[in-house]
Amino acid sequence: MPSRPAPAALDAPGKTAVLYCNLGTPDAPTAPAVRRYLAEFLSDPRVVEIPRLAWWPILHGIILRVRPARSAAKYASIWTPEGSALKVWTEQQTGGLGSLLAERGHRLEVHYAMRYGQPAIAAQLDALAAGGVTRLLVLQAYPQYSGTTTASVLDAVAAWSQRQRRVPEMRFVADYHDDAGYIGALADSVQRHWAQHGRGELLLMSFHGIPARNIALGDPYQVQCQATARLLAQRLGLTDQQYRLTFQSRFGRAKWLEPYTEPTLRALAQQGTRRIDVMCPGFPGDCLETLEEINMEGRAAFLESGGEAFHYIPCLNDSPAWARALADLAERHLSGWNTRTMPADQPAVS
Numbered sequence: 001m002p003s004r005p006a007p008a009a010l011d012a013p014g015k016t017a018v019l020y021c022n023l024g025t026p027d028a029p030t031a032p033a034v035r036r037y038l039a040e041f042l043s044d045p046r047v048v049e050i051p052r053l054a055w056w057p058i059l060h061g062i063i064l065r066v067r068p069a070r071s072a073a074k075y076a077s078i079w080t081p082e083g084s085a086l087k088v089w090t091e092q093q094t095g096g097l098g099s100l101l102a103e104r105g106h107r108l109e110v111h112y113a114m115r116y117g118q119p120a121i122a123a124q125l126d127a128l129a130a131g132g133v134t135r136l137l138v139l140q141a142y143p144q145y146s147g148t149t150t151a152s153v154l155d156a157v158a159a160w161s162q163r164q165r166r167v168p169e170m171r172f173v174a175d176y177h178d179d180a181g182y183i184g185a186l187a188d189s190v191q192r193h194w195a196q197h198g199r200g201e202l203l204l205m206s207f208h209g210i211p212a213r214n215i216a217l218g219d220p221y222q223v224q225c226q227a228t229a230r231l232l233a234q235r236l237g238l239t240d241q242q243y244r245l246t247f248q249s250r251f252g253r254a255k256w257l258e259p260y261t262e263p264t265l266r267a268l269a270q271q272g273t274r275r276i277d278v279m280c281p282g283f284p285g286d287c288l289e290t291l292e293e294i295n296m297e298g299r300a301a302f303l304e305s306g307g308e309a310f311h312y313i314p315c316l317n318d319s320p321a322w323a324r325a326l327a328d329l330a331e332r333h334l335s336g337w338n339t340r341t342m343p344a345d346q347p348a349v350s
């Protein structure tokens with residue numbers, strides 16, 4: 001009789017995980033740590049689209065020699081005893097998301113990963129796969145989709161998948177720029193600020209910029225920022241004259257999305273705005289770009305130009321409304337995966 005293969009054992013039921021991905025941040029506010037971080041970040045072809053042969057000499061010959069020390073001094077000005085603000089808020093948001101999903105009866109793992117620096121996406125995915133995860137939801141800390149950020153995280157997930165024999169079933173959230181929970185959490189944080197400090201003549205919403213060329217090539221980032229700003233203004237009952245949308249963090253000499261934040265702050269002060277409220281709706285958690293660039297540099301620019309009061313409204317950070325919005329978003333994208341009945345030996349949150 002021809003030999004037959006032994007009957008296969010039943011495939012063990014797998015686990016579900018949510019991976020909350022963010023940009024990443026240096027390990028320390030020092031020039032060597034910032035150089036390592038920037039080298040990885042600025043080598044990503046999604047971030048800098050200049051051909052490698054032209055970009056490499058500029059990156060290694062100029063930028064990585066000059067920028068790390070300057071950026072490290074900025075990082076030092078916002079560093080906390082627990083580390084970089086971006087890491088601290090990402091960790092807290094992950095914990096909040098994990099607790100809420102557990103309270104709602106889901107049995108799954110919730111972890112975070114960074115696109116650049118630690119904990120790296122590949123290392124977190126290795127650990128999840130080794131722990132028996134067979135279904136994965138990738139949720140990102142970018143409410144507005146951009147090829148420079150959202151797609152880059154997906155590149156990292158895809159690069160990891162290429163090395164796997166058994167690739168988990170995967171879903172990802174492309175964006176949530178118009179999500180009612182996200183807009184509601186933003187509105188709630190502005191209203192809480194106004195209740196405590198009164199309100200300014202104008203609410204300026206500053207989003208991270210990207211090169212204008214990316215938009216011309218089809219990146220939906222700008223229209224998504226505009227939609228977020230419009231929905232938030234509607235929710236707050238603001239007229240078009242009572243809010244502004246600007247773009248910050250320009251890098252290099254190419255044209256980026258306009259209007260630029262800092263020149264707008266100067267112009268508004270010069271034109272007579274005395275008190276301004278400023279927020280950064282595209283950043284779920286405070287980080288270098290909000291705490292230093294906006295709340296320090298932007299504040300100085302506004303006050304130097306004749307403004308009298310600059311009120312910075314913090315990012316969503318550990319807002320309970322934001323934690324609920326994130327959990328709702330995750331729940332909607334987890335539907336059908338039976339996470340309330342799936343086994344989870346170690347309901348881990350980290």
Ligand SMILES: C=CC1=C(C)c2cc3[nH]c(cc4nc(cc5[nH]c(cc1n2)c(C)c5CCC(=O)O)C(CCC(=O)O)=C4C)c(C)c3C=C
Pocket residue numbers: 023024025026038042047048067071084086142146148149208209210211221249251282283287288289
């Ligand atoms: C070089 C081009 C850059 C593009 C394009 C870009 C897009 C982009 N970035 C964020 C979010 C963040 N960026 C942060 C820092 C940061 N960004 C760039 C450059 C580009 N970003 C640099 C070089 C840096 C590092 C700091 C510096 O040296 O200036 C951060 C904060 C990180 C932290 O550690 O706190 C965030 C967050 C988005 C959302 C975005 C496109 C939509």
Ligand SMILES: [Fe+2]
Pocket residue numbers: 208249
């Ligand atoms: Fe950036």
Ligand SMILES: [Fe+2]
Pocket residue numbers: 249288289293
């Ligand atoms: Fe910046």
